[in-house]
């Protein structure tokens with residue numbers, strides 16, 4: 337069982353553009369980076385960026401760095417760094433160098449001095465609100481700061497004293513001196529450094545001033561000799577600023593920035609700010625709650641790295657944003673697991689069935705294939721006894737004509753075993769069905785003279801005596817509207833689906849599942865794909881349903897559309 341990518345990196349505009357550069361001899365070695373801010377867990381949108389960065393570099397024999405853009409100490413934590421590392425590795429990628437923007441704080445400081453000495457940056461003593469108000473609008477030019485023409489020597493002195501801790505937070509900022517009338521607001525003397533007495537998770541209390549993301553990002557790329565800085569569309573308007581900085585600084589290389597559209601998926605939210613809120617307010621059980629679109633959540637839910645990579649390749653890379661149906665991601669998982677998942681039998685909502693002509697106290701063992709199309713996956717032994725359980729749903733007393741499961745007087749095949757007929761329905765005082773009494777056709781058993789006798793339905797079952805009790809967690813969409821964050825009238829929290837988690841605790845699974853361990857995955861026949869959850873205990877397995885066998889949402893939506 338090796339996982340495989342059904343699609344290799346597909347052609348897209350970034351790949352073609354870089355290929356042209358390589359062929360024209362403009363680029364010897366393609367070096368990319370994945371640059372997360374360590375202020376949350378990675379989500380499926382980040383996977384798109386990871387797959388893109390690693391596959392593009394690999395396509396040209398280059399490499400990719402993992403660089404933590406840790407310029408905002410207030411929100412960054414070591415556990416986020418650990419989770420990001422784990423997620424990138426899980427996706428199947430190995431980075432060349434692990435770097436941190438904070439590795440470059442000293443160099444960035446030198447770069448700031450360089451701008452100051454060349455009259456390209458100044459220290460501004462106005463407060464943040466005033467500076468913001470002076471930025472102007474899309475239609476109105478900005479207003480020059482009274483500090484804009486401060487002499488270079490004075491700027492240098494003030495900046496050095498900012499670093500030395502002579503001023504309180506917010507007393508001064510360092511700004512680039514570009515153009516307050518630029519049609520691009522990012523070029524209206526953007527802030528490069530702020531005074532912030534904050535403990536940094538790596539540099540500790542060494543720094544009292546921190547570079548802004550805009551000042552750190554492009555220079556960090558240049559220091560690492562990144563050839564192609566791939567980023568999402570919202571940075572398109574920042575590119576002129578990054579280019580300006582690169583042009584005016586003594587950086588060792590000149591990265592080219594190329595933007596692509598962010599991934600959006602329906603029925604969920606993909607923004608760290610919103611995901612942080614879901615976790616912080618307790619709407620989910622944590623960053624790795626299996627309903628979360630985080631890579632940790634998807635992994636715990638049962639998604640495989642190949643399914644996520646294949647999804648990223650399938651959706652492609654463009655400059656225009658769209659919203660991908662959640663079902664596309666689920667289909668990739670089904671395609672991956674259908675080929676590789678061992679089959680097992682589990683009964684989610686048990687109904688007792690007594691096989692009246694099966695000897696009491698005996699056990700018969702059937703050799704059951706682990707995969708119907710792949711004999712290489714072997715077989716396992718499945719026990720049957722006089723008492724078994726079947727799904728409550730697989731029996732109907734008042735059954736419509738096309739109900740091909742069990743009904744009074746009807747026959748059905750027990751998967752891997754034999755055909756049974758329902759002779760009697762036993763009810764309790766309240767009229768609830770509590771037991772079925774059935775007789776089996778011994779000749780119809782696997783290996784018997786009439787093993788191929790056809791009946792319309794086949795159902796799964798588990799021996800009551802050998803069954804292992806288990807808990808199963810069924811998941812549904814986290815939100816009940818396609819675009820929870822797109823509703824201006826209401827808070828996205830109001831669109832949470834109250835039925836996104838269903839816990840079934842009376843489940844019975846076949847004995848082979850007693851030893852299921854982390855990393856295993858199974859198809860529970862007729863029910864979907866399941867993985868053991870880390871909440872499993874010896875003798876008390878817990879399974880998550882990763883995905884159903886069919887896309888019930890697509891069907892529902894079609895029905896809704898048809899009215």
Ligand code: ATP
Pocket residue numbers: 370371372373374380381382384385566567568597598599600606607608609
């Ligand atoms: P969020 O919007 O979720 O807060 P972010 O952009 O602030 O994400 P970063 O840690 O800065 O998160 O992201 C690291 C990289 O992942 C960046 O290059 C960013 O452009 C990219 N990225 C983030 N979200 C998506 C997405 N939805 N689709 C594709 N790439 C994304």
Ligand code: MG
Pocket residue numbers: 373
């Ligand atoms: Mg960001």
